[in-house]
Amino acid sequence: MIVANVFSLDTFFSELIRTYPFFFEAAWMTIRITIAAVILGTIIGVFVALLKLSNPVLRVIADIYITIIRGTPLIVQIFVLFYGLTGIVQLSAFWAASFALAVHNSAYIAEIFRGAIQSIDKGQMEAGRSLGMTRGTTMKRIIMPQALRRAVPPLGNQFIIALKDSSLAAFVGIGELFRLSQGIAAATFNTLETYVIAAVYYLALVMILTWIVNMVERRLSISDR
Amino acid sequence: MIVANVFSLDTFFSELIRTYPFFFEAAWMTIRITIAAVILGTIIGVFVALLKLSNPVLRVIADIYITIIRGTPLIVQIFVLFYGLTGIVQLSAFWAASFALAVHNSAYIAEIFRGAIQSIDKGQMEAGRSLGMTRGTTMKRIIMPQALRRAVPPLGNQFIIALKDSSLAAFVGIGELFRLSQGIAAATFNTLETYVIAAVYYLALVMILTWIVNMVERRLSISDR
Amino acid sequence: ACGEGDEEETDTGADGDGEETADDNGEETDSPGDEVDYDEYTLEDGKFVFALSGEYRPFNYVDETNNLVGFDVDIGMAIADELGLEGEPYQITWNSIILGLNDNRYDAIIGSMGITEERQENVAFSDPYYYSGAQVFTRSDSDIQSLEDIDENTEVAVAEGTTYHTMIQDYSEEIVTYDSDVVALQTLSQGRHDAVITDRLVGLINIEDQGLDIELRGDLIDSEEMAIALRHDEDELMEGINQALENIRESGLYEEINQRYFDEDIGEGN
């Protein structure tokens, strides 16, 4: 018998029902790794953005960092960090993968924040300084809160990208959605159907996240002045 | 001897020199698969963009296509298409992978073209129609040539993304840069150094492509009126 | 010895692993020559974590309920039992499996790893726990009858980083690599590639289980000794594992596991 790779709707639905406990668990892992990557990535990203806006030497360092990260594939970064980090610090697979994803996202997030900060009217800094506030205080109290709001839409978009990118954590052994579907595909030989099921889960997660991002944006614009 | 995962500059350079014939060959594969994906993806993308700008039914179809592609990870798409296509048509691994990458890019390229077409002043279509040209002729002769120019910068950016994404073709057996580095890392146990070498090659390719894109943009803006 | 025993008990008690481990320890202290607390030699308290690719059916794979199962898994669990530890399989891509071991991500590799000289530089091998060999597989309509028919233009698919991958490089220049032998077999059956080199048993079982349209061709290419890999200088653990292997062979457990998966006896080399 030849492995028929023509899609079977019957198999798709029966597998969808049979596998949902595993997929739910894996989806939870996908969510966790995405959240970890996004939070860590935002922290690093803000830091890199501030470097970019500070003195010329640090700016060059930040530029090199961003160029390297944006100039190499995520999967290579994951492997470099996953195996490279180990020589320095012992991380669990989850944290190693999250950290790799975070580093990747940080370069993009840094550019988002830099853009948002630079989009704030120069008059805001001048107003702060003219009141006797230091550069740091003005940054923290006046510029950043406004920049943050402005960064929400592109950040939301980046988070959606991060969610999809978390699928590559499969290759360093994280049991997230894609990893699970690989296993189930191999076990049941329902290759096509299983990967389509994985796609459905991703699509659902992306849509939920999109919805959340839109809601946050709307909230901000309502409470906005 | 224990595999030490702390980066060794010595190893890095000796491996860089030793492995360059393999990496050059793999880089050539990366380039080929990127070019194939980009050309195919542009063709599909233009087609989808035109669907989006045509009647409401086709528009909904195009929207669904774009939503699905943008809502699922590339690696899942590659696996679905790699295993799904086989049931329908027999493609070599190279073409199967290229096609999967092309489909992925097509959704993004479609949005680029749609944006570019819609950015062309409505007066252009009216001028064409008022001269007795059909909608199709005006599209082909007047709107598209202008839209194409406008699409060049975002398209260039998308091509750079496609180049990096081609690394995922490794997982369906294409011997491109990342696959090669995996093999060398496993064989020599110089994991970190090997993946860093791969990153260097990718960075070089991305920079060359960036340079080409910038040059094309400049050319266009010079010949532009 | 008594003092050690006491320590053991308090140790495991503190682990919160429960009485089972304590009981096991108790049993083992009964068995002759086994007074070592292997917990000291593993990374995680009370656990023996062993790595496999999970993509090497029937030796190790994920079943449809998302559990890691297979011959290697059963062997690994049996050995863990003998060591008085809780066995836990760990899935990782094959071509990263040795790195992961040396990165201290797990205690051992029990994943059908054949003993080779290159690998011995990076890991230490136990006594072999089964014997097998490589074989050529092709679609039933293929002209390739044996390894001799493979030339530089034959497209051969293998799993990345396997001994088959290394070996076939002397024959063909058109090598396609996957993360998994099983995927290589599947894609061969789908009409991609001209041949696959993989383990004879892996090929045969998958042809049968999946109804793949492919056949075994020619003779066994070589014979491989499959062994458990540890980091170098883990002599105590190595000793324990070899002892455990011997124990399960003697107790008949090995044979029982063998029969769960194979009709033939894979435990003895020729």
Added chain:
Amino acid sequence: MIRVEKLNKSFGDLHVLKDVDLEVYENEVVCLIGASGSGKSTLLRCLNFLEVKNDGKVIFDGDTIELKTHNINEIRQQVGMVFQHFNLFPHKTVLENVMEAPLMVKKIPRKQAEQEGKELLDKVGLGDKYHVYPSKLSGGQKQRVAIARALAMRPKIMLFDEPTSALDPELVGEVLETMKQLAREGMTMIVVTHEMGFAREVADRTVYMHDGRIVETGESKEFFANPKEKRTQEFLSKVL
């Protein structure tokens, strides 16, 4: 030549043209004036089917034109249109702009299209700009290219929608001059304009629109000298 009867046009709830009746005879020049939003552009665009009327008739050479029964592209070839913002094709040279429609629509041989195009450009005074791109031209030059481009299809009637209002004041003259020349050659023209001088001097008739209706039509000299309607008087008193 061209006639509209009881023409009505709405955009959604907005009733823009209300029972408009207008007839333009061969060789006649008619100017359409009126406040912003009164529907002048819309009327012009309906004549060219760039807007689709809701109701009423558009009669061209005695033929009632309907989207269903007529090939609109053929009608449009006989109706030249000149836009306020020129709408030149920026990726084509001046000559290519003029040749485009004859080549693509009339399928005229390239040689002939090129010769005719050059003649037209010479006529509008741009004989030295054949191979220049539109971005290099002044507004007045652009509009003259647009006129040449429309003429290249040998239309029976030319529609102008505020052809000079996007121009710097010093450039208005050259475009009006080109239009006067056209009028002298006997071209049938409908011109929406705010240039009252041009209307008075060149137009045979002037039509005043207000709020989607034609309020007053008259022989131009008479129209400006003695507007009959109160609203026309008010409008003229503001703009003159």
Added chain:
Amino acid sequence: MIRVEKLNKSFGDLHVLKDVDLEVYENEVVCLIGASGSGKSTLLRCLNFLEVKNDGKVIFDGDTIELKTHNINEIRQQVGMVFQHFNLFPHKTVLENVMEAPLMVKKIPRKQAEQEGKELLDKVGLGDKYHVYPSKLSGGQKQRVAIARALAMRPKIMLFDEPTSALDPELVGEVLETMKQLAREGMTMIVVTHEMGFAREVADRTVYMHDGRIVETGESKEFFANPKEKRTQEFLSKVL
């Protein structure tokens, strides 16, 4: 109170302030007038160290201020600044805008800052807007908040850079009124303005700048009645 001596400032090749000497005494109101680009804003910003002078001295209460030896943030607390475009903090309510600097810089207890903030807002006539966000205010209200915000630091001198030129004409009055009140209370003020009426009426002295130099300084009534310099006369003839 504040004095500048031989102040020079360039942006790259552009020499914007040329040997400017100016002294402003306690309780004095000085208006700075002059054409666009004459350097009025730059002079004001140098007084507040928002621009760093190239050369010359800024003397504050007898103290020559240098970036190296003085804490600029402390100086700035004594110099209030009101900008043309208000520069309110859009993410903070009106009251929060006013409280921000006292809380963050002077570390005043929140209760006290709030009370003082409310008093200041009452004073500029915005007692009913404490918890409103700036985007909900008119331009005049915004500028009065900006004045209250600057006053909250209890500055010794207030600098105004065209405080009314971004306002709709009907809103100018309320801001000028607030400023007049400040002047009456004895606040030392330097005001860049195009409101000649305000200068004549409220300012003790008026200073005319042209091309980076102070051309004429005089007691305001006298200055407007009998400008001495030719360039001042020309300027005044244009703007009055």
